[in-house]
Amino acid sequence: MTYLSAPVRQVRFPPADVECSTHPDGSLVVRPLHPLGPYPDKLTERLDHWAAHAPDRVFLAERDPNGEWRTATYAQMRASARNVAQALLERPLSAERPIAILSGNDIEHAALGLGAMYAGIPFAPISPAYSLVSSDFGKLRLIFDILTPGLVFVSDGAPFRKAIEAVLPPDAELVISGDPAGLKATPFSVLETTSATSAVDRACAAVGPDTIAKFLFTSGSTGTPKGVINTQRMLCSNQEIVRTMLPFVVDDPPVLCDWLPWNHTFAGNHDFGLVLYNGGSYYIDDGRPVASGIEATIRNLDDVRPNIFLNVPRGFEMVLPYLRERREFRDRFFQRLRLMYYAGAGLSQPVWDELQELAVESCGERILMYTGLGSTETGPAALFPYWEEDRAGHVGLPAPGVELKLVKAGQKTEARLRGPSITPGYWRQPELTRAVFDEEGFYCLGDALQFVDPGDPGKGFIFDGRIAEDFKLATGTWVSVGPLRAKFLGACAPYLRDIVFAGHDGPYVAALIFPNVEACRALVTGGSDAEVVRNEQVRAKFTKLLQELAQASTGSASRVARAMLMEDPPSLDAQEVTDKGSFNQRAVLRNRAALVEELYAPEPSARVIRI
Numbered sequence: 080m081t082y083l084s085a086p087v088r089q090v091r092f093p094p095a096d097v098e099c100s101t102h103p104d105g106s107l108v109v110r111p112l113h114p115l116g117p118y119p120d121k122l123t124e125r126l127d128h129w130a131a132h133a134p135d136r137v138f139l140a141e142r143d144p145n146g147e148w149r150t151a152t153y154a155q156m157r158a159s160a161r162n163v164a165q166a167l168l169e170r171p172l173s174a175e176r177p178i179a180i181l182s183g184n185d186i187e188h189a190a191l192g193l194g195a196m197y198a199g200i201p202f203a204p205i206s207p208a209y210s211l212v213s214s215d216f217g218k219l220r221l222i223f224d225i226l227t228p229g230l231v232f233v234s235d236g237a238p239f240r241k242a243i244e245a246v247l248p249p250d251a252e253l254v255i256s257g258d259p260a261g262l263k264a265t266p267f268s269v270l271e272t273t274s275a276t277s278a279v280d281r282a283c284a285a286v287g288p289d290t291i292a293k294f295l296f297t298s299g300s301t302g303t304p305k306g307v308i309n310t311q312r313m314l315c316s317n318q319e320i321v322r323t324m325l326p327f328v329v330d331d332p333p334v335l336c337d338w339l340p341w342n343h344t345f346a347g348n349h350d351f352g353l354v355l356y357n358g359g360s361y362y363i364d365d366g367r368p369v370a371s372g373i374e375a376t377i378r379n380l381d382d383v384r385p386n387i388f389l390n391v392p393r394g395f396e397m398v399l400p401y402l403r404e405r406r407e408f409r410d411r412f413f414q415r416l417r418l419m420y421y422a423g424a425g426l427s428q429p430v431w432d433e434l435q436e437l438a439v440e441s442c443g444e445r446i447l448m449y450t451g452l453g454s455t456e457t458g459p460a461a462l463f464p465y466w467e468e469d470r471a472g473h474v475g476l477p478a479p480g481v482e483l484k485l486v487k488a489g490q491k492t493e494a495r496l497r498g499p500s501i502t503p504g505y506w507r508q509p510e511l512t513r514a515v516f517d518e519e520g521f522y523c524l525g526d527a528l529q530f531v532d533p534g535d536p537g538k539g540f541i542f543d544g545r546i547a548e549d550f551k552l553a554t555g556t557w558v559s560v561g562p563l564r565a566k567f568l569g570a571c572a573p574y575l576r577d578i579v580f581a582g583h584d585g586p587y588v589a590a591l592i593f594p595n596v597e598a599c600r601a602l603v604t605g606g607s608d609a610e611v612v613r614n615e616q617v618r619a620k621f622t623k624l625l626q627e628l629a630q631a632s633t634g635s636a637s638r639v640a641r642a643m644l645m646e647d648p649p650s651l652d653a654q655e656v657t658d659k660g661s662f663n664q665r666a667v668l669r670n671r672a673a674l675v676e677e678l679y680a681p682e683p684s685a686r687v688i689r690i
Contacts, residue, residue, distance in 0.1 A: 082435040087467050088417060088444040093323055095465035097476055099536050107485045109536055115480030118319035121286045121311045122355065123196050129358045130157035139186050141363040151186050156193065159271050163194025166273035168282055170252065174291055176229030178202035181210050181239055184341050184363050187256040187267050191232055197279055199286045203294040204342040210242035212651050219246050222296055222304050225507055236260030288312035294506050295344055297455040298654060306506035307455045314348060316499040317458040318356035320478045324463045327417055333359035336383040338367055338376065344455040345422050350389055368394040370597050377401050377408065384411055387418045392426040396573060399430060402437050413441045420449045424661065426471045427569035451475060452542060456522055458500040464539060472565065475539045484521045485528065488546050490557045494528050495521035548664050550583040558588055558636045571624045573598040579667045581675045587640035589678040591671060592621060594644055609646040618644065622688050629690045641678045642688045
């Protein structure tokens with residue numbers, strides 16, 4: 080890793096000073112000594128601030144049908160949001176009858192959400208996949224049962240027609256910003272051209288830190304939607320946390336080119352809030368980290384040249400070949416980049432190393448590579464590195480304002496969190512709320528951590544997987560799924576999309592492998608996705624990779640003895656995968672129990688790879 084000798088592009092961090100205290104029950108509480116600075120009572124104060132101090136600065140931009148950037152300045156967005164707030168106040172809406180947004184990221188979505196904040200009416204951005212990909216709208220029905228929305232918004236009628244006809248409550252108003260496609264709906268322009276009155280000022284004055292800003296729905300390991308309450312205190316303290324950890328954004332306001340969906344906390348809270356809080360510019364990427372969408376992303380990145388690049392690991396993997404092969408694009412990409420931030424899953428070390436090597440080759444400096452630890456319930460900012468890292472998996476220390484409690488959970492150490500950025504609970508699901516908070520009010524994250532140096536907590540922590548995913552073999556040996564998964568993803572890149580491990584009370588670890596079909600196509604000539612997965616060259620490739628991993632393993636808990644390549648992709652309706660691509664191991668094992676049995680059969684079928 081020759082890049083390690085290169086300097087890091089200028090960054091600074093708060094002091095990595097923490098204090099630790101041990102409770103009588105043996106749990107350890109880690110608190111940062113650096114205080115969290117003051118933050119506003121409501122996020123709209125930041126829109127007011129930037130509309131006054133940088134009114135003509137681009138706040139949001141998106142491609143129009145002609146491929147040109149359509150923009151909204153801070154002054155324009157404030158005016159639109161206040162008009163929308165007036166229209167919302169004239170309707171019978173409240174926390175009991177909130178706003179549901181079914182479509183994805185766009186300027187109207189932002190105006191509606193910010194308008195709802197001015198009015199003090201919660202809104203819920205819901206995964207478009209629940210309307211567009213789902214065949215039975217099961218999750219959407221459950222969410223609507225929890226929410227009882229009074230207003231439902233979509234960008235266009237045609238794609239959402241089936242979902243709307245299936246689940247729209249009879250007393251809910253439908254609002255559409257584009258073509259209604261024959262649906263009875265209020266045009267969004269009616270809301271946006273309703274002139275704001277003093278009623279907006281009165282409503283906004285009544286909004287305080289405990290006012291519910293939004294509901295974000297997460298399924299976690301259960302697969303059942305849970306409405307995470309996001310208060311104004313959560314949103315604002317989170318952004319002050321991020322600014323404390325990344326103080327360069329004060330002098331160099333963030334410029335993002337981001338595709339990640341606002342119905343998730345990473346983009347909807349962290350990314351959107353990062354731009355708004357610090358007066359930056361957010362270019363909505365109409366591409367995706369898939370074969371059909373990556374070229375659009377590259378075009379947008381080339382146009383925008385962000386100073387912060389945020390993505391899921393798959394996004395970094397898809398951009399990497401373009402950085403490698405297109406020198407002019409690479410130079411422009413790294414020209415003003417200050418931070419590469421990954422979240423949602425672990426980034427493989429080979430990808431990390433090559434990104435830094437290309438950065439050094441292009442600009443002579445390393446770029447800060449960063450991740451943290453958090454969840455929808457933590458808003459999401461919770462743990463961050465206080466230093467520049469050179470390896471994946473380090474999640475740092477609790478951020479200012481956040482307390483970390485470490486509790487023994489079997490063979491692992493569970494992380495629990497407390498602070499102003501933590502949710503008060505799940506909307507209309509009190510039993511679930513009670514289950515995730517301990518007697519001291521710490522939120523039980525469900526993630527395990529390891530000390531980098533057990534003798535010095537100040538050196539931070541390493542992510543050690545989800546506690547609920549781990550299992551014991553029949554020998555009593557624990558299998559730590561998180562680190563094992565990261566090991567396989569790194570060693571099998573780019574051919575592996577994800578891997579699910581089986582073996583609870585079994586004689587050995589087995590695996591259901593979901594190949595990255597796009598990458599596997601390089602090994603074969605033509606064929607459908609299923610034919611690519613069945614191809615002998617693809618099977619031979621995975622057999623070789625698994626054999627190499629088995630030879631390097633240190634014991635039964637880290638060695639896969641049998642595996643099977645999945646021809647059927649993970650199912651959203653069956654709760655095997657979220658719309659952002661995260662796998663639910665429990666659901667996969669439950670739904671594909673017959674395949675798991677086949678892996679353990681005395682005489683396995685020909686499709687089982689034996690190592």
